[in-house]
Amino acid sequence: xxxxxxxxxxxxxxxxxxxxxxxxxxxxxxxxxxxxxxxxxxxxxxxxxxxxxxxxxxxxxxxxxxxxxxxxxxxxxxxxxxxxxxxxxxxxxxxxxxxxxxxxxxxxxxxxxxxxxxxxxxxxxxxxxxxxxxxxxxxxxxxxxxxxxxxxxxxxxxxxxxxxxxxxxxxxxxxxxxxxxxxxxxxxxxxxxxxxxxxxxxxxxxxxxxxxxxxxxxxxxxxxxxxxxxxxxxxxxxxxxxxxxxxxxxxxxxxxxxxxxxxxxxxxxxxxxxxxxxxxxxxxxxxxxxxxxxxxxxxxxxxxxxxxxxxxxxxxxxxxxxxxxxxxxxxxxxxxxxxxxxxxxxxxxxxxxxxxxxxxxxxxxxxxxxxxxxxxxxxxxxxxxxxxxxxxxxxxxxxxxxxxxxxxxxxxxxxxxxxxxxxxxxxxxxxxxxxxxxxxxxxxxxxxxxxxxxxxxxxxxxxxxxxxxxxxxxxxxxxxxxxxxxxxxxxxxxxxxxxxxxxxxxxxxxxxxxxxxxxxxxxxxxxxxxxxxxx
Amino acid sequence: xxxxxxxxxxxxxxxxxxxxxxxxxxxxxxxxxxxxxxxxxxxxxxxxxxxxxxxxxxxxxxxxxxxxxxxxxxxxxxxxxxxxxxxxxxxxxxxxxxxxxxxxxxxxxxxxxxxxxxxxxxxxxxxxxxxxxxxxxxxxxxxxxxxxxxxxxxxxxxxxxxxxxxxxxxxxxxxxxxxxxxxxxxxxxxxxxxxxxxxxxxxxxxxxxxxxxxxxxxxxxxxxxxxxxxxxxxxxxxxxxxxxxxxxxxxxxxxxxxxxxxxxxxxxxxxxxxxxxxxxxxxxxxxxxxxxxxxxxxxxxxxxxxxx
Numbered sequence: 001x002x003x004x005x006x007x008x009x010x011x012x013x014x015x016x017x018x019x020x021x022x023x024x025x026x027x028x029x030x031x032x033x034x035x036x037x038x039x040x041x042x043x044x045x046x047x048x049x050x051x052x053x054x055x056x057x058x059x060x061x062x063x064x065x066x067x068x069x070x071x072x073x074x075x076x077x078x079x080x081x082x083x084x085x086x087x088x089x090x091x092x093x094x095x096x097x098x099x100x101x102x103x104x105x106x107x108x109x110x111x112x113x114x115x116x117x118x119x120x121x122x123x124x125x126x127x128x129x130x131x132x133x134x135x136x137x138x139x140x141x142x143x144x145x146x147x148x149x150x151x152x153x154x155x156x157x158x159x160x161x162x163x164x165x166x167x168x169x170x171x172x173x174x175x176x177x178x179x180x181x182x183x184x185x186x187x188x189x190x191x192x193x194x195x196x197x198x199x200x201x202x203x204x205x206x207x208x209x210x211x212x213x214x215x216x217x218x219x220x221x222x223x224x225x226x227x228x229x230x231x232x233x234x235x236x237x238x239x240x241x242x243x244x245x246x247x248x249x250x251x252x253x254x255x256x257x258x259x260x261x262x263x264x265x266x267x268x269x270x271x272x273x274x275x276x277x278x279x280x281x282x283x284x285x286x287x288x289x290x291x292x293x294x295x296x297x298x299x300x301x302x303x304x305x306x307x308x309x310x311x312x313x314x315x316x317x318x319x320x321x322x323x324x325x326x327x328x329x330x331x332x333x334x335x336x337x338x339x340x341x342x343x344x345x346x347x348x349x350x351x352x353x354x355x356x357x358x359x360x361x362x363x364x365x366x367x368x369x370x371x372x373x374x375x376x377x378x379x380x381x382x383x384x385x386x387x388x389x390x391x392x393x394x395x396x397x398x399x400x401x402x403x404x405x406x407x408x409x410x411x412x413x414x415x416x417x418x419x420x421x422x423x424x425x426x427x428x429x430x431x432x433x434x435x436x437x438x439x440x441x442x443x444x445x446x447x448x449x450x451x452x453x454x455x456x457x458x459x460x461x462x463x464x465x466x467x468x469x470x471x472x473x474x475x476x477x478x479x480x481x482x483x484x485x486x487x488x489x490x491x492x493x494x495x496x497x498x499x500x501x502x503x504x505x506x507x508x509x510x511x512x513x514x515x516x517x518x519x520x521x522x523x524x525x526x527x528x529x530x531x532x533x534x535x
Numbered sequence: 536x537x538x539x540x541x542x543x544x545x546x547x548x549x550x551x552x553x554x555x556x557x558x559x560x561x562x563x564x565x566x567x568x569x570x571x572x573x574x575x576x577x578x579x580x581x582x583x584x585x586x587x588x589x590x591x592x593x594x595x596x597x598x599x600x601x602x603x604x605x606x607x608x609x610x611x612x613x614x615x616x617x618x619x620x621x622x623x624x625x626x627x628x629x630x631x632x633x634x635x636x637x638x639x640x641x642x643x644x645x646x647x648x649x650x651x652x653x654x655x656x657x658x659x660x661x662x663x664x665x666x667x668x669x670x671x672x673x674x675x676x677x678x679x680x681x682x683x684x685x686x687x688x689x690x691x692x693x694x695x696x697x698x699x700x701x702x703x704x705x706x707x708x709x710x711x712x713x714x715x716x717x718x719x720x721x722x723x724x725x726x727x728x729x730x731x732x733x734x735x736x737x738x739x740x741x742x743x744x745x746x747x748x749x750x751x752x753x754x755x756x757x758x759x760x761x762x763x764x765x766x767x768x769x770x771x772x773x774x775x776x777x778x779x780x781x782x783x784x785x786x787x788x789x790x791x792x793x794x795x796x797x798x799x800x801x802x803x804x805x806x807x808x809x810x811x812x813x814x815x816x817x818x819x820x821x822x823x824x825x826x827x828x829x830x831x832x833x834x835x836x837x838x839x840x841x842x843x
Contacts, residue, residue, distance in 0.1 A: 008698060080818070091564050093817060095810040095830075099563040103786050107779040110699040111631065113624035128698070137699055156703030156775075184571055188619035189779045190786025195569070209819035221821065317567075318815075318822045321834035338593070352589065356797045357567045357807050358834070364799055372592045407572040407587025407794075431572045431585030 006128040011138055011169060012161035018129065018169060019058045021453070025125030026460060030467045030474070033500050039456060040499060043449035054168040058129060060453040062175035062445060063204075063212050065168065074164035077208070081167045084207030085147045088199055096317050096357075100195055105143060108136065108191045114183035119434045119461035120176065130457075132183040135173050136193040138166070139200060174200040175212055178439030178458060179314060180400045185432070197440070201315035211315050215441040219311040220319040224326075228273040228307035229444075237306045240276050241283065241299070248284035252524040258287045261334060262298035267373070268336040269297055270327065270351070272344035272487035273307035274444075279490060281528070282343060285514035286370070292521070293377040298334065305330030308341055309487075310350035313401075314440040324355035328363040338366040340373050343512045345399030345486035346439075353406055369402065371485065374517065375411035378418065384522040387419050390529075392479045394420040394516065395469040397462070397493070398433035399486035407431070412485055412513055419520045420483075426465045434461045436484070438492025446495075454492070455499045463496050467506070476507040479531050485513040509534040536751040538759060543746070545766035552773035553781055560785050564813075565806035570794045575609040577794075578602040582609070587794060595796070606792070615639075626693070630685030637679020637715065644671040648739045652747065656740050668736045676718040683712035707775060710768055717761040724757045 010018065023039050045055055055061040068074040087093035088101060114132055115121055121130045128134055141160035144153040153159075160166070177197040184192035205211040223229045228237065241258045248256040259265070269290070275282040290297045300306055304326035312320030328351075331339050341348045352367045359365070377383065396416055402408050409430045416423045426433070436443070437459025445454070470480050484490050493510045502508045509531055519528040573585035581587065582605050588594045612618040617635060621628045647668035651661045687708045690700040718735075725735050738758045745752035754762075772778065779786075797803050811831050815824045823836055 006698075083818070087815075087817060091810075092813040093815045095564040095813055096567040097569070099560060099566045099785065100569050100790050102560060102563065103782060103790070107776050107782060107786065109776060109779070110696070110701075110704060111620070111624060111627060112695050112699065113620055113627070115695070117623060133699060152703075156701065156706075158699075158701040158703075181571055184791075186619060186623040188613065188617060190783055190791055192569070192571075192790075206817040206819050206822055209821065216821075316822075318817065318824075318830075318833055321830065322836075325834050353568050353570070357565065357803075358811070360797070360804050360808055360811070361799065364797060364804075366593070366595045368592070368594060369589055372590060372594075376592045404572055404585070405570070406589050407570075407574060407577065407581070407585055408589050409572075409584050409586050411590055 008134075008137060008141070008158065008160065012163055012166040014165050015056065017056055017058065019127060021059050021124060021127060021457060023456070025127065026456060027123050027125065027464070029460070029464050029500075030471070032505050033463075033467070040452065042452040042456075045448050049448070054172070056165070057169045057172040058176075058453075060450050061172065061448050062450055063171055063210065064448065065171065065210055068164060078162060078164055078167055080208050081203060082146055082162070084203035085143055087207060088203060089147070094199075094202075094317075097195065097199060100192060101199055104136075104191050104193070104195050105140060107189050108133075108140065108193070109189060110137070111188075113188060114186050114191075114193060117182040117186045118177075119180070119182065119437070120178070120458045123460035124457050129173065130176055132177065132193045135170070135177065135200075136196040138170065138173075139196050142166070170200060171204055171210060174204065175442075175445075176458075178400075178435045178437065178442060180435035180439050181404060182432075182435070185404065198314070202317060205316040206318060212441060212445055213447070214445045215311040215315060216319075219309070219441070219444070220316070220323060223304055223307055223309060223311075224319075224322060227303040229309055229311070230273045230277050230307065232273060232276070232307075234301040234303060234306060237273065237276060238301060240280075244276065244280040244284045245287065247280065248288060251284075252288060252518065252528060254288060254292070254524060256284060256287050256291065258283070259298045260301050262296070264335045265296050265298035266337045267295055267297040268300055268331045268334060268339045269342060269370075270305070270308035270339055270347065271299070271342040272309050272347055274309070274487045274491065275342070275344075278494075279487070279512065281515055282487075282512045285512070285518040285528075286342060288518050288521070288524070289374065289377060289383070289514060292523070293380065293382045295373075295377070297340075298336065300330040300334060302326075302330035302333065308344050308347035308351070310347060310355075311441060313346050313350040313354060320350060320354065321358050324351055324358055325363065327351055328355070328359050328365055331365045332362060336365070338368060340368055340370050342370050343485040343487060343514065345401035346488060348399075348408070349401035349405050369406070369408050369411075371402070371408050371411040371513070374513065375415055378415050378517060385419055385517075385520045386522050387421055387520055389520045389526060390420045390516055391422060392481055393422045393424065393470055393473055394481045394483055395424050395426055395466065396429070397426070397436060397466070397482060397484040397486075397489055398429055398431075399484070399489050400433065400435050400439055402486065403433060404431045412483075415513065415517065416483065419516060424469055426469045434465055436462045436486075436489040436492040437496070438488055443488040443491035443495075451495060451499070455496050459492055459496045462493075463500065463502075466493075466508070470506070470508070474506060476505060478507060480506065480508045481516070481529065482508065482510040483513055483516060484510055503534065507531065538742075538754070538762065539746055539749070539751060541763070542766055545769050549769040549773060553778065556773060556778050557781055560782060560789075564810040565803060566790075568793060569790050571791045573609075574792045574794050575606045576601045576603065576792060577605070579605045579608070595798075599796075610787075626695075627686075627689060630682050630689060632682070633678045634682025634686055634711075637675045637677075637682050638711070640671045640675025641679060641714070641718070644668045644675060644736075645739075647671065648736060648743055651736075652740050652743045656737070665734075665736050665740070668739075669734065672718070672735060673722060676715045676722065680712065680715035680719060683708055683715060687712070703775075707777065710764075710771065713764045714761070714768055717757070717764050721755065721757040721761045725755055
């Protein structure tokens, strides 16, 4: 189907595939990434999978649920979907977002002011199905016609057919938005179309038990069962941290020993456990800095509490609450003064902001960002720095959850301005940044050919921004560093760089903020950040 | 007298409906935070780049500053000039601004008419208000009419908007256009710039006096049409998305800029505890809701307790 002729009503009509992503339509990248023929060819969804699973939205699949076998089964699922939508408007079921949702349902002026703010819509060459209002328009029409049963809804709000095709495509479409909320930021009325993505995912998860496998089954469920979505139990995580400490000691020449379960510590540090597996230098660098600054800190080995992730933030309020409470309970048990969230954007938002209205009484333990603690340490004079060790071009990626959605903008910048002589900003940056393209769980989702989509479409705008920040030194002769103080963003950026071979073509590597801090520490052996060892 | 009765009813329905919608939203339970930065009440300095109190070490130990002046500095250009549309949707801006500003001037005119009736249209201040009302009317109706035409044209022919244009959205615009057109027609048939009863404002003043005094007053038929269309719109508007003129207060102050931290023993905490004791009925197995368990039960229950 020609995307440009797409109508709202097409969404409910059965077809093999509703929309197509044509690589020719994607917004161009700067040289040497500007040749469409050099774009990696997208993998195809296997015909046998297509035969048995729902993948009729576009060229990729994020959830891919099995096709219902009978019309009765289809009807049952559609009815469940409607029942879930009804629950979204009941205070017993959706007090956490009822007010936000009612206002967003009722006050969109359909002015399309928000659409150009969406990096996915723009990068796709304005493919209609990725327009932030396309998804929300369908949702509004369904709610008004089938849930509220509003008289003349088809006339006042527009018509839509509700059938299994509509529901199964909405499921997939709810995983084509990173919930970065850039669209909401531009809405003059204050309507939030990204919230609709969030609430749709909730209906599928909380009512129908359907969610992307990586964020539910292998994500929050695994975390609640074993302790971490990485699969590490507390013994394994302790062993891994021991290995990291040894490696860091060798690398830096400073004795590194992470602390576990220190009763009454000032700080309980909460890492995204993905760091321990994928970027061990990050928890290692944290340990070096906190020790050097003389902070009384600890990690918790309590189940769930050694992994700061909380994927419920993206799709399920009940999962969010379960994990947040475990984190707070662990801190309560240790009697720490505060929880400090490491370099993980969604963990920041989930535990500090969202869970603020879940954690009551004794569980409301003070929580803050590592950015502010790090800023305090860096400017305290407790550690000596040599900024010339970081004398290479550095730019900063602003994780949406930490910046646009929490307002933590300057502490990390003050550190970078001080420690990185060639620090430069992206355009736009701060609260107007672009999402890395891996938000809302995408960074950990890679089944079938989803990586193709999330890198070349949802991550495209960010990659262009990164390259533009180095437009004065694009070639491989200049070493360049992208600072991304967020695990999920790093996962996405890793995949973007690998996909486009950015290390070889641009000598571009990425990492966190603490790595730059340690790299500039006078007491540390030079070369903590290494272009040779980075992939 | 029929016009008077229709007017009382229309104004009553308008007020009740708007109030109902306001109270309905105000009565929703305390919700989770969903703030979005910049949050202007963080003060001019922080609002400029979008910073929050989370940028401060041990933020919970420090006094929280809420700057209303900084909020106002963001709200005024947004309300008066539609700054957000100017920045993100330039092609629509002029039409949308003309449309909204025309409405503002029309409302301003109505307020001036009421004020001049209360003060007395014949005394000096009343005369001045009447004259300002006259200017406000002609400017507002012309601007609003142009805005309406432009918006209808955009809705019908701009590719960015057409997919989302419903019969209802055209109906709304035509309805508002009818107010401006009947107003302009009335202006063309009565004397605008005099302050006597033959002018539009004079006729409006008579109408308002009649409403206040429960008296029937003779009005020009074009003025009656204009008032009739406006009253019909007053009844209709609060049932539509156009009620955002009031409910926008919640989208901004209640959600986007709501960064109030939950503190022990606060009224907010008490409200939240009430919400946490609601009994959800979500059906997915992993939620473990059964209509009897509260959110607290669910959030603290072990997902895998059967396996342990």
